[in-house]
Amino acid sequence: MGELTEVYEQYADQVFKYLMILCRNVDIAEELTQETFYQAVRSIDTYNGECKMSVWLCQIAKYTYYKYVDKQIKQPQSPHLLNQLPSVENNLVESENKIALYRMIHLLDEPYKEIVLLRILGGLTFKEIGEIHLKNENWARVTFYRAKLKLRERGNMNEE
DSSP states (O other), rough: OHHHHHHHHHHHHHHHHHHHHHHOOOOHHHHHHHHHHHHHHGGGGGGSSSHHHHHHHHHHHOOOOHHHHHHHHTTSSSSGGGGGGOOHHHHHHOOOHHHHHHHHTTTOTHHHHHOOOOOOOOOOOOOHHHHHHHHHHHHHHHHHHHHHHHHHHHHHHHHO
């Protein structure tokens, strides 16, 4: 049991930050972090050590988030919390330039949107991003570069 506590203490913050990037809601990210570690404990025998523990946990977190989103779509009567920005974020995002940039990022198609958020807000390396998406580091670099080109194009269109 001690090892599980150590794993949680070591990686919980990283998993939480990753989920915050995906859902942008503190309460949901906390709940999904707990669910991620629950799922990790249930499937620890599938972890073969080929990737870092943090990457494996972030993969579980991503699928946990996707399941949550699917459940929200299938139950439209429940409040849709994904679109609500907590007041903490409203305080952090004060600049109009930042808001405009985040809007443009939000409009990107996947995987460009997730790659940009993981890189900029999550501070992940291209290697880590590639591992999360089960791709290589070069794929992450190229995808990020293409996302930046798309953002520049949209920025130029808004200026005209």
